[in-house]
Amino acid sequence: MFDYNFHWRPVLKSFPDLIQAGFVTLEIASLAMLLGIVIGLCLALMRINMKGPLKWFAVTWIEIARNTPALFQLFFFGFGLGAFGINLSPFTIILTGLSFNCAGYLAENFRGGFQAIPVMQINSARCLGMNSWQAYTRIVIPQVLRIVYYPITNQMVWAVLMSSLGMLVGFKELSGETQFFASKTFRVFEYFAVAAVIYYVIVKIVLGASRLLAMRLFRY
Amino acid sequence: MIQIRDLHKHFGDLHVLKGINLDVSKGEVLSIIGSSGSGKSTLLYCINGLEAIQQGTVHINGTDVHAKNTDINKLRQKLGMVFQQWNSFPHLTTLENVALAPRIVKGKSKEEALELAAKQLKHVGLGDKLKNYPVSLSGGQQQRLAIARALAMEPEYMLFDEATSALDPEKVGEVLDTMRLLAEEGMTMICVTHEMGFAREVSDRVAYFHEGIMEEIGPPQQIFEDAQSEHTRKFLMNVR
Numbered sequence: 001m002f003d004y005n006f007h008w009r010p011v012l013k014s015f016p017d018l019i020q021a022g023f024v025t026l027e028i029a030s031l032a033m034l035l036g037i038v039i040g041l042c043l044a045l046m047r048i049n050m051k052g053p054l055k056w057f058a059v060t061w062i063e064i065a066r067n068t069p070a071l072f073q074l075f076f077f078g079f080g081l082g083a084f085g086i087n088l089s090p091f092t093i094i095l096t097g098l099s100f101n102c103a104g105y106l107a108e109n110f111r112g113g114f115q116a117i118p119v120m121q122i123n124s125a126r127c128l129g130m131n132s133w134q135a136y137t138r139i140v141i142p143q144v145l146r147i148v149y150y151p152i153t154n155q156m157v158w159a160v161l162m163s164s165l166g167m168l169v170g171f172k173e174l175s176g177e178t179q180f181f182a183s184k185t186f187r188v189f190e191y192f193a194v195a196a197v198i199y200y201v202i203v204k205i206v207l208g209a210s211r212l213l214a215m216r217l218f219r220y
Numbered sequence: 221m222i223q224i225r226d227l228h229k230h231f232g233d234l235h236v237l238k239g240i241n242l243d244v245s246k247g248e249v250l251s252i253i254g255s256s257g258s259g260k261s262t263l264l265y266c267i268n269g270l271e272a273i274q275q276g277t278v279h280i281n282g283t284d285v286h287a288k289n290t291d292i293n294k295l296r297q298k299l300g301m302v303f304q305q306w307n308s309f310p311h312l313t314t315l316e317n318v319a320l321a322p323r324i325v326k327g328k329s330k331e332e333a334l335e336l337a338a339k340q341l342k343h344v345g346l347g348d349k350l351k352n353y354p355v356s357l358s359g360g361q362q363q364r365l366a367i368a369r370a371l372a373m374e375p376e377y378m379l380f381d382e383a384t385s386a387l388d389p390e391k392v393g394e395v396l397d398t399m400r401l402l403a404e405e406g407m408t409m410i411c412v413t414h415e416m417g418f419a420r421e422v423s424d425r426v427a428y429f430h431e432g433i434m435e436e437i438g439p440p441q442q443i444f445e446d447a448q449s450e451h452t453r454k455f456l457m458n459v460r
Contacts, residue, residue, distance in 0.1 A: 118305075118307070120303060120305055120307045121307055121309070123270055123303075123307075124301075124303065124307040124309075124366075125309075125321075126270070126293075126296065127268060127270070127296055127299070127300075127301040127370075128296070128297075128320075128321035128325060128369065128370070128373055129293050129294070129296045129297040129321060129325040129326075129373060130293070130321060130324065130325055131293050134324055134325070138320060138324065139309055142311045143309075143310065143311050146311065219353070220310060220311060220353035220354075220355055
């Protein structure tokens with residue numbers, strides 16, 4: 001029935017390269033998440049607290065990021081901007097694309113988190129003489145971070161897996177590297193099977209690390 | 221001294237406070253009683269600027285609370301506030317709950333703030349709960365934590381907004397005892413309360429609010445035994 005002979009030797013030979021590429025994947029996902037968290041937090045605050053252009057800027061960002069394919073967003077930063085003579089490196093394309101996408105999703109997580117904090121928490125802080133910046137940074141945001149912690153973990157997993165789109169804009173993360181070797185050796189199945197296992201392991205490591213971090217961070 | 225002159229507060233079409241005039245001098249304990257929706261709590265919110273007002277003035281030691289150029293954060297350090305819902309900060313230990321504001325608002329050093337916090341917590345009887353998170357405290361303990369947190373700012377006035385209304389009946393006593401202690405120490409207090417026993421025994425004056433108007437104010441004995449207003453008599457009959 002099957003007329004296919006497995007050849008694992010080439011995969012094994014380039015295994016160190018694949019692991020190396022796995023680190024690139026982890027790196028790009030982490031960077032995108034870092035940017036995404038900072039931008040997402042700002043977008044959420046803009047959407048909740050601002051009026052006028054700033055609010056609409058945030059709403060538009062969130063709407064586009066969440067309601068169009070991530071691949072299209074990536075293509076926009078790659079080929080879209082390229083058409084206007086703005087040529088970004090593959091690394092910049094995948095980083096901006098992923099950050100853009102993550103920021104949109106995270107903004108909505110943060111918005112939910114902010115809405116879960118009773119307004120009386122802010123009033124209490126203000127009654128102690130804190131200004132609104134202090135009330136936000138000392139009282140509200142620490143509680144929001146706890147609420148959105150697991151959704152953020154989820155988004156991190158999503159970022160690791162979604163970084164595989166880098167392959168389509170010429171960036172050599174794990175998928176790009178895998179594709180490169182696969183087309184060189186025609187061992188497509190073997191390479192992608194091994195890559196899948198590496199993705200799995202990366203995600204497991206991310207989840208384990210986040211669980212350890214949670215145990216340290218949240219003592220209540 | 222707290223001076224309130226012709227204070228009006230509207231929530232949209234709702235006229236919640238209809239021209240309140242009230243002076244509270246240093247060292248006085250004033251209890252405000254009245255049915256729900258009579259504007260008692262709103263008055264406290266107007267005193268510390270949590271709610272804007274539409275007419276009239278509130279002065280704390282001569283400073284206009286609602287004036288544009290007033291540094292409200294500075295002014296609020298003089299006014300401790302305790303709410304019906306205790307609003308502990310769940311992510312901080314009791315000690316940190318109390319130490320935070322003295323440190324970041326008043327600029328005290330960490331050691332100084334922690335020492336002060338420990339002192340205040342002992343004062344309200346929570347000396348053995350310094351390292352606990354609020355989630356592990358009972359309602360009464362959390363309310364005493366809220367009192368300690370307000371006291372740590374060394375306020376001149378304390379505002380209590382139905383501080384015992386959300387507590388289990390058997391926890392009411394411990395919070396009232398703490399409030400009593402403060403009164404004995406000479407703290408100036410405005411207590412919106414449904415605890416008639418407390419109002420009667422602890423206050424210097426009792427004010428009765430009815431539909432946004434301060435109908436009657438006087439020494440507890442006068443209010444509880446010789447009320448002039450029909451509404452006051454009816455209210456006191458119902459709560460007894």
